[in-house]
Amino acid sequence: MIHIENLYKSFGKNKVLEGIDLSISEKGIFAILGPNGSGKTTLIKSILGMVIPDNGTISINGNSIKNKWNYRNEIDYLPQIANFPANLTVQELIKMIKDLRNLRGEDQQLIDLFKLSPFLNKKLSNLSGGTKQKVNLLLTLMFDSPLIILDEPTTGLDPIALLHLKKLILQEKAKGKTILITSHIMSFVEEMADQIVFLLEGKVYFKGDITALLTQTDEPNFEHAIANLLTKQNV
Amino acid sequence: MERIEDIFKQLSTALRIAFLYKIVFFIACFSITTGWAKTITVCNTCEITSLKKAIAVAEAEDTIFVKEGTYNEFNIIVDKPLTIKGENFPVIDGEDQGEIIRITSDNVTIDGLFIINVGTSYTSDHAAIRVVKSENFLIQNVVLEKLFFGIYLEKSNNGKVYHNKIIGDAQDEYNSGNGIQLWYCKNVVVNRNIVQKTRDGIYLEFSDNITIDNNISTENLRYGLHFMFSNDDVYTNNTFENNGAGVAVMFSKRIKMLNNTFHKNWGTAAFGLLLKEINDAEISGNTFEENTVGINIEGSNRITYTRNNFIRNGYAVKVLGACYTNVFKHNNFLYNSFDVSYNSRINDNVFVNNYWSSYTGYDLDRDGIGDIPYRPVKLFSYIVNRTPETIILMRSLFIDIIDFSEKVSPVFTPDNLVDENPQMKKIE
Amino acid sequence: MFKILKYSFFDLVRSRWSYVYLFFYLALGFVLLFLNNDLSKAVITLMNVIIILVPLIGTIFGVMYYYDSKEFTELLLAQPIKRADIFLGQYLGVAISLSLSLLIGLGLPFILYGLFQSTAIWDFVLLLVTGTFLTLIFTALAFNIALYNENKIKGFSYAILLWLFMAVIYDGLFLMSLILLEEYPLDTFSIGATLFNPIDLSRILILLKLDISALLGYTGAVFQKFFGTGLGFSMALSALVLWVVLPLLNIYRKSRKKDF
Numbered sequence: 013m014i015h016i017e018n019l020y021k022s023f024g025k026n027k028v029l030e031g032i033d034l035s036i037s038e039k040g041i042f043a044i045l046g047p048n049g050s051g052k053t054t055l056i057k058s059i060l061g062m063v064i065p066d067n068g069t070i071s072i073n074g075n076s077i078k079n080k081w082n083y084r085n086e087i088d089y090l091p092q093i094a095n096f097p098a099n100l101t102v103q104e105l106i107k108m109i110k111d112l113r114n115l116r117g118e119d120q121q122l123i124d125l126f127k128l129s130p131f132l133n134k135k136l137s138n139l140s141g142g143t144k145q146k147v148n149l150l151l152t153l154m155f156d157s158p159l160i161i162l163d164e165p166t167t168g169l170d171p172i173a174l175l176h177l178k179k180l181i182l183q184e185k186a187k188g189k190t191i192l193i194t195s196h197i198m199s200f201v202e203e204m205a206d207q208i209v210f211l212l213e214g215k216v217y218f219k220g221d222i223t224a225l226l227t228q229t230d231e232p233n234f235e236h237a238i239a240n241l242l243t244k245q246n247v
Numbered sequence: 248m249e250r251i252e253d254i255f256k257q258l259s260t261a262l263r264i265a266f267l268y269k270i271v272f273f274i275a276c277f278s279i280t281t282g283w284a285k286t287i288t289v290c291n292t293c294e295i296t297s298l299k300k301a302i303a304v305a306e307a308e309d310t311i312f313v314k315e316g317t318y319n320e321f322n323i324i325v326d327k328p329l330t331i332k333g334e335n336f337p338v339i340d341g342e343d344q345g346e347i348i349r350i351t352s353d354n355v356t357i358d359g360l361f362i363i364n365v366g367t368s369y370t371s372d373h374a375a376i377r378v379v380k381s382e383n384f385l386i387q388n389v390v391l392e393k394l395f396f397g398i399y400l401e402k403s404n405n406g407k408v409y410h411n412k413i414i415g416d417a418q419d420e421y422n423s424g425n426g427i428q429l430w431y432c433k434n435v436v437v438n439r440n441i442v443q444k445t446r447d448g449i450y451l452e453f454s455d456n457i458t459i460d461n462n463i464s465t466e467n468l469r470y471g472l473h474f475m476f477s478n479d480d481v482y483t484n485n486t487f488e489n490n491g492a493g494v495a496v497m498f499s500k501r502i503k504m505l506n507n508t509f510h511k512n513w514g515t516a517a518f519g520l521l522l523k524e525i526n527d528a529e530i531s532g533n534t535f536e537e538n539t540v541g542i543n544i545e546g547s548n549r550i551t552y553t554r555n556n557f558i559r560n561g562y563a564v565k566v567l568g569a570c571y572t573n574v575f576k577h578n579n580f581l582y583n584s585f586d587v588s589y590n591s592r593i594n595d596n597v598f599v600n601n602y603w604s605s606y607t608g609y610d611l612d613r614d615g616i617g618d619i620p621y622r623p624v625k626l627f628s629y630i631v632n633r634t635p636e637t638i639i640l641m642r643s644l645f646i647d648i649i650d651f652s653e654k655v656s657p658v659f660t661p662d663n664l665v666d667e668n669p670q671m672k673k674i675e
Numbered sequence: 676m677f678k679i680l681k682y683s684f685f686d687l688v689r690s691r692w693s694y695v696y697l698f699f700y701l702a703l704g705f706v707l708l709f710l711n712n713d714l715s716k717a718v719i720t721l722m723n724v725i726i727i728l729v730p731l732i733g734t735i736f737g738v739m740y741y742y743d744s745k746e747f748t749e750l751l752l753a754q755p756i757k758r759a760d761i762f763l764g765q766y767l768g769v770a771i772s773l774s775l776s777l778l779i780g781l782g783l784p785f786i787l788y789g790l791f792q793s794t795a796i797w798d799f800v801l802l803l804v805t806g807t808f809l810t811l812i813f814t815a816l817a818f819n820i821a822l823y824n825e826n827k828i829k830g831f832s833y834a835i836l837l838w839l840f841m842a843v844i845y846d847g848l849f850l851m852s853l854i855l856l857e858e859y860p861l862d863t864f865s866i867g868a869t870l871f872n873p874i875d876l877s878r879i880l881i882l883l884k885l886d887i888s889a890l891l892g893y894t895g896a897v898f899q900k901f902f903g904t905g906l907g908f909s910m911a912l913s914a915l916v917l918w919v920v921l922p923l924l925n926i927y928r929k930s931r932k933k934d935f
Contacts, residue, residue: 023934062752063934079931084755097682097747099689108682112754513891515899539892561889582719584889604716630854635893636861637853639869641886642878644727645846 013037013159013190014059019068021054028054030214032068041181041191043201046211047242052194053092055211056161059192060089072159085113090152092163092194098137102128102147105136109151117154125176126150142168153180160184160191166200178204202234210241217241289337290314298331298339299323313337313360321347321366328354336361336390341375343367350378356385365394367422374399374424378406386411396424397445404433408440415445417468426467429454429477437462447473448490455479462486470495470521471512474502482507487519493538495521496528506532509541518543519560522550530555540565541583544573553577554674562588562628571595577674580604580623584641587623587664590632594661598623602670610671621669624660626653676760676767679751683768686747687740693772696732700780708788715795721781722802722881726874727842729809733773734834737817740769742827749935762818762930763923770814774807781806801884805877808915812873813838815922822929841874849875862897869911873918879911 019032028051044052057063070077110117126146145168210218229240289301301311307327315335321344338361341347345366362375374396378384384406391397397413417423426442432454440462442448448464448471459482464471471487472494481503487493493509509519518540525547534556535541541560548571556579557563563583573596580586581604608617627646631638707717751761824830869875890902901907
């Protein structure tokens with residue numbers, strides 16, 4: 013589905029991606045992990061076309077995404093920082109995104125799930141961080157695209173919302189979708205991810221399922237395995 | 248009843264007789280007059296078919312009546328007091344041969360002719376009608392076209408040029424003549440004429456006590472009206488539009504210029520009114536609108552400018568060289584690019600009680616007079632005088648800033664040139 | 676693009692700032708009319724004000740909007756929308772709402788004051804046309820500045836500098852070079868120099884209307900041709916169009932390459 017070859021990107025002197033090769037052809041949940049500054053967000057943004065790579069190719073379903081925009085119809089993306097146009101109400105924002113994508117979107121179900129109806133006519137600038145994140149999730153998950161990319165989806169969520177989120181992700185997975193997630197909550201990753209993609213120094217350092225990770229690092233549990241990978245970086 | 252009828256009959260007969268006597272008396276009078284002066288008719292089928300012949304057979308005080316038609320004649324000399332009157336504008340065609348009519352006698356009237364094709368010459372000033380050393384002439388209702396000079400008055404006094412239409416086709420100054428020219432004349436009235444497309448619409452040289460009023464002088468190559476060495480003349484209610492320059496008054500004294508309109512005299516060195524070496528003139532009630540320069544003043548002294556309107560001119564008043572004791576009072580300066588321009592730092596003229604549309608002061612005591620003086624000369628006008636191309640920077644914020652600094656402390660412009668009493672409202 | 680334009684526009688129409696500008700122009704119009712008590716005079720004063728003020732408002736507001744809507748932009752970038760459409764749509768949203776503030780804010784008081792019965796109506800139309808052009812141009816320049824500068828403070832400083840340069844410094848340098856080179860024929864140079872500054876171009880359009888009498892007083896044949904015929908007007912107008920198009924093309928070019 014996603015095929016990345018030899019991807020390079022630097023911002024000024026700061027080399028962020030240094031030859032990423034990654035192929036994701038299966039369905040399921042993929043967690044993209046790595047230390048701060050390892051290029052997780054840059055990689056995701058490259059896939060979305062928000063960052064233009066210096067070198068290398070990204071193709072989705074066999075087509076290069078360079079200078080294209082139509083392929084984004086196949087992607088639902090949850091940005092990390094949810095800041096919206098301040099003067100719009102939640103309702104208008106939902107309408108706008110639907111209008112922009114020319115899709116109907118299953119928003120009512122999600123509104124009920126996250127109990128957002130009291131906020132529908134409030135301006136986005138007046139919402140709390142958690143509510144904003146719920147709106148953010150709603151905007152992402154109301155469409156039915158085969159590829160879902162979630163950048164830190166758990167930020168600011170209360171435990172109930174978190175439960176709902178997990179359920180939703182599993183539902184989507186059940187529909188046979190590919191889901192990319194970045195998160196720093198290890199328990200969340202451990203619980204949800206089928207596959208781990210670990211980025212280090214701008215390269216894919218590890219790709220495989222949790223069992224393979226445990227085997228490779230020779231650690232008893234997931235958290236330790238990740239810590240192991242992180243300390244290797246310092247060696 | 249019958250008696251009453253009789254009385255009425257008798258009365259009416261008496262009235263009838265009285266009326267008859269009256270008619271007889273009139274006829275008698277009329278035959279006496281025609282006995283003194285006869286009427287000679289000229290037409291293409293008449294006994295007399297040319298104006299020249301008619302003049303030859305006419306006696307003093309006769310009237311020559313020219314019927315509609317075309318008469319190819321030139322060098323017609325009117326040497327006795329005659330009235331030459333056209334019916335439906337008979338055409339006198341000079342066929343470009345030279346002068347057409349020359350008046351050498353006193354008391355001549357020319358009325359209602361259409362004169363065309365005056366010969367152009369580089370050696371002599373051929374005119375459609377020339378009056379030479381004659382008095383009491385009247386030239387009226389004449390139409391002149393295709394001319395060199397139009398009406399040329401030479402050493403002739405006490406006459407009138409009234410209600411004529413002179414339409415030239417001048418292209419270049421060197422081979423065109425003036426519409427109406429006065430040379431060494433006195434006491435002449437030039438009234439209600441229309442002059443177009445000649446060199447100078449109306450030109451006066453060494454002519455005094457001339458009255459010029461209600462004329463319309465437009466599209467002339469050089470000046471609409473031009474004075475040289477002429478004194479004590481008055482011109483009022485004339486319109487000068489689209490001329491090379493509206494009016495030029497040069498080397499003359501005591502000229503009165505009242506209630507004229509100077510409009511759209513546009514172009515390089517074009518102005519509504521040019522004053523050069525003029526003293527003791529009065530300029531009042533005139534309107535100067537959309538001229539490159541409203542009034543251009545050079546070496547002119549003791550002139551009063553009152554109640555004139557200067558509207559949307561490039562420069563309302565441009566002062567060059569030494570001009571002393573001129574007074575500008577109660578004038579309106581409206582939306583001119585520059586109100587006043589000086590080329591030196593010396594000022595001996597007075598500006599007072601004028602209305603300036605670009606005045607930005609206030610009137611706290613509500614007496615109709617601005618509380619802070621107005622400085623009509625901008626530094627920018629000084630810069631433009633020096634480097635003309637800088638005009639392209641007009642209305643730039645940078646220019647406004649330097650103008651403001653000059654206003655605060657004058658360095659380049661005359662520091663005593665201020666209107667101490669700028670009016671808050673337009674002067675009606 | 677029109678969808679983006681629509682949303683940016685509605686977003687702006689509701690923002691406090693649009694009303695601030697609208698009321699500012701309304702106040703300016705009414706105050707000028709009240710003080711001058713004369714429509715033609717007010718129009719002339721406004722012309723002088725507009726060519727300075729509109730660029731300032733355009734640049735500041737353009738830069739501000741760009742930085743303020745950064746998150747919105749990122750939201751849009753992840754949507755299936757062409758990049759250039761996002762920026763051009765946002766640009767048009769800002770430019771149109773600013774232009775409308777200008778048109779309504781100035782139009783209303785003048786219409787109430789009897790503009791349609793006045794001879795100054797064409798001067799006023801010209802005023803609005805140049806005002807709109809300046810809004811389009813300076814908003815586009817502001818977007819360019821913002822696209823090249825991630826740092827908000829830097830972006831704002833450059834925007835102010837740009838305005839200061841175009842409004843004042845440029846003309847100062849221009850005047851100085853004219854005076855220094857006064858023994859050479861300068862009319863081609865001076866006309867050429869105005870083409871590189873949209874404020875000067877707008878000024879030329881206004882000069883052609885208000886000061887034609889003065890402009891025609893100059894001898895240079897090039898000047899005569901430029902000001903005396905329709906040439907000056909059409910040249911200035913086409914240069915203004917170029918001033919809108921070129922920055923827009925650069926927005927298009929830059930936005931395709933930029934990372935977010």
